[in-house]
Amino acid sequence: MNEDVLSQSVAQSSTLATNKLIRNTYSLLSMTLIFSAMTAAASVYLSMPPMTYLICIGLAFVMMWLVLPRTANSGAGLGVTFAITGLMGFALGPILSMYLALPNGSSIVGLALGGTGTIFLGLSGYALMTRKDFSFMGGFLMVGMLTVLVAALANIFLQMPALQIAISSVVIMIMSGFILFDTSRMINNPQQTNYIMMTVSLYLNIFNIFVSLLQLLGIASSDD
């Protein structure tokens, strides 16, 4: 009898922890996406030069690797999260300005935005509804990401448009896999998951899908 009550209580506390983690993650993700859109709009308005992308992404990654792991369990982690996502939004300015200057630029940007939202909501919603464990994908996704990074490095020297299309396509698929992986981690392993780290992780998935989709749609529109 006592064991039944105990196991019921453990299950209830686990469910509460999962729900709290999901609620905190999605609330923070919504706020960082809005903040990121605001910094991106400021960057477009200020007509920032292309080098802005590299500098802001570089700074954001330095913060992600060196500052975020040390602050993720404190209130300072929230500020660091907003700084990272704000920088990454600001980095988008030169890219958005380039696409918006095209004849159908606003429709390309709108389609990339809508497409990214649909992919994220669809996959994350699926993982949340089914509560399926996608942790088995971890090794495969990490190897895929490393391969993409090496291919992108090679393409700086090779300058092959076909390889660029392949890289963008594979990035979208890998980041889609990471959405399933990260969402299922929140449900199946809430004790070992921090909502600040999870927000940054999901934000990166969304950011990479948006940039890659923008590239693919830009290439597709120039082919017409």
Next chain:
Amino acid sequence: MDMMSIGSAILLIAMIVMVAPRVKHAVQNSPKGSSNDWLLAGGLIFAVAVFVYALMKMV
């Protein structure tokens, strides 16, 4: 080679250096999925690929 390409190359090399140990850890410690698990995950990613292809046809 312009400054943008050199900067991108440096950033990508830094990312590879940072990601490589995590890849090794993930490969060694990830649980194994059944063929049904992989079929489901592959199906979902294939659906994303079809969706992206449809978007590309729309522009």
